[in-house]
Amino acid sequence: MKIDILTVLPELLESPFQHSILKRAKEKGLLEIRVHHLRQWAVNEYGQVDDYQYGGGAGMVMMPEPLANAIEALSKEAHYDEVIYMTPDGSLLDQRMSNQLSLKENILIICGHYKGIDQRIRDQFVTLEVSIGSYVLSGGELAAAVLVDTIGRLLPGVLNDETSALFDSFQDDLLAPPVYTRPADFRGAKVPEILLSGDPKKIEDWRHEQSLQRTQERRPDLLEP
Ligand code: ADE
Numbered sequence: 001m002k003i004d005i006l007t008v009l010p011e012l013l014e015s016p017f018q019h020s021i022l023k024r025a026k027e028k029g030l031l032e033i034r035v036h037h038l039r040q041w042a043v044n045e046y047g048q049v050d051d052y053q054y055g056g057g058a059g060m061v062m063m064p065e066p067l068a069n070a071i072e073a074l075s076k077e078a079h080y081d082e083v084i085y086m087t088p089d090g091s092l093l094d095q096r097m098s099n100q101l102s103l104k105e106n107i108l109i110i111c112g113h114y115k116g117i118d119q120r121i122r123d124q125f126v127t128l129e130v131s132i133g134s135y136v137l138s139g140g141e142l143a144a145a146v147l148v149d150t151i152g153r154l155l156p157g158v159l160n161d162e163t164s165a166l167f168d169s170f171q172d173d174l175l176a177p178p179v180y181t182r183p184a185d186f187r188g189a190k191v192p193e194i195l196l197s198g199d200p201k202k203i204e205d206w207r208h209e210q211s212l213q214r215t216q217e218r219r220p221d222l223l224e225p
Pocket of ligand 1 (some may be wrong): 086087088112129130132133134135136137138139141142
């Protein structure tokens with residue numbers, strides 16, 4: 001899978017993809033991430049990519065020309081299955097959306113800044129608008145990093161144990177069960193006996209039970225049809 005990201009702050013995206021699972025995905029050739037500086041397509045030699053908004057009001061708006069030129073230039077190299085705009089008024093990211101996006105070949109992610117991007121770019125180029133939660137970030141970069149992380153770990157062959165993503169929270173609309181490691185007795189708090197029983201069926205049933213209980217307590221909305 002190939003992911004292109006358009007941003008005015010490429011520095012913010014230097015570290016998130018260089019560690020752990022995403023690093024491995026890139027090294028295995030399963031994921032390619034390219035971060036593009038929008039100022040390459042600035043409207044003048046001062047690197048301008050934003051301007052005042054029509055109708056007045058505080059805050060700048062990202063201009064349509066640099067974005068359109070960038071999207072068109074990048075589209076010559078790859079056909080994008082989705083052009084995604086990270087924005088707090090987009091569709092809320094969830095595991096289902098990540099699963100669907102992990103099946104795509106090429107995606108382009110646009111990181112907004114200031115007051116956002118000119119509406120005409122949203123109308124003419126963007127195919128999916130994504131929010132990572134009901135709060136406002138300073139820009140779309142951290143949201144893009146979250147989105148890429150959730151997608152990258154789902155690509156076949158990325159996780160060592162292929163089944164492990166299947167048991168993540170949300171993968172079956174349930175939160176993950178509690179987990180324990182050594183020691184079996186930590187300051188008097190014991191690991192549940194059943195996990196030491198060596199009986200895989202009993203352990204699986206217990207985990208499912210715990211998942212259900214946790215979901216009921218913490219996220220009853222996930223259990224609604
Ligand atoms: N940009 C600013 N806030 C955001 C959010 N919550 N989700 C996605 N992009 C954003």
